[in-house]
Amino acid sequence: MIRTIADIAKIAGVAKSTVSRYLNGGSVGEATKKKIEKAIQDTGYTPNPFAQSLKAKKTNIIGTIVPRLDSYASSQTLIGIDEQLKEWNYQMLISNTSQDLDREIESIYSLAKQKMAGIILLATVITDRHLKAISEIHIPVLLIGQEHEEIHSVIHDDYHAGLAIGKYVLEKGHRKIAFLGVTEQDIAVGVKRKTGFQKALEARDDIDVSYFETEFNIPAAQAAAMKLLDSREHSIIVCATDNIAIGVLKAAYKQGLSIPRDVSVTGFGGYDVTEAIHPGITTAKFHYKEAGKKAAINMVELIQERPVEKLTTMNFEIIKRESVDTV
Structure with missing residues (x-):
């Protein structure tokens, strides 16, 4: 049977808000803490990490804005971001804009309101509207694919x-x-x-x-x-x-x-x-996947307020195949 916070509160004989406070790392008395822990252990209850993070003052969710999902470059980059974030117990929330600039700007504000720890933007262009939004949300923002002197960026060469x-x-x-x-x-x-x-x-x-x-x-x-x-x-x-x-x-x-x-x-x-x-x-x-991993690493460093190079440039290689003939 799926258990909820309300079930745990009932079993432990405490208020639902007390259970919520305990799960989010708030102050709970030792006796109450033991009751809640026993109820959780007996029922096998597992908190929803996404919902739990959104309720916390500081989340472990990184918002990622992509212009399109049906793109090899985007999908590989997202895989790299996701794999690296999972290693560090962070989560990724994807916002697809379907190459709509208005939706892209809206997503920056929307993700910030959802208390993302930071935002990674797979950018195609950087406009004054982007710069205005980024300056107003007061959380770390990192670009992939484009660069700007005011914003941390991971680019391809x-x-x-x-x-x-x-x-x-x-x-x-x-x-x-x-x-x-x-x-x-x-x-x-x-x-x-x-x-x-x-x-x-x-x-x-x-x-x-x-x-x-x-x-x-x-x-x-x-x-x-x-x-x-x-x-x-x-x-x-x-x-x-x-x-x-x-x-x-x-x-x-x-x-x-x-x-x-x-x-x-x-x-x-x-x-x-x-x-x-x-x-x-x-x-x-x-190397899109590697760029995604590097962006995730840099983003976590920014969240932890550690120094990060403003611009990171990834390597490339020339793959020679049959489509080019010698003249």
């Missing part, structure tokens, strides 16, 4: 990943290049990856490179690639994410083109699917 991909493309002999990116409102993906890539190409004057924009999802990337492939002008399409690269693959197959014989493709991310499909996609692999 997007710039150097872009630089490394650019150098690899040149090594393979490609000179007619298309870069299929995303909005520059996303500093990490839309700006830093492209800037690093551009830096790699600066040393040469025989490069013909064009820059295009699409959305993060595969259908939008496929539609953009269909138009791009019509021209047959480029020997390689460098994509700002693996999902965009998959969209290019789908468009190429629809047009009867062979990858990498007719056009080469690269991505960023290192999603598991890039190895499972054929041809495997050459990509800059980011």
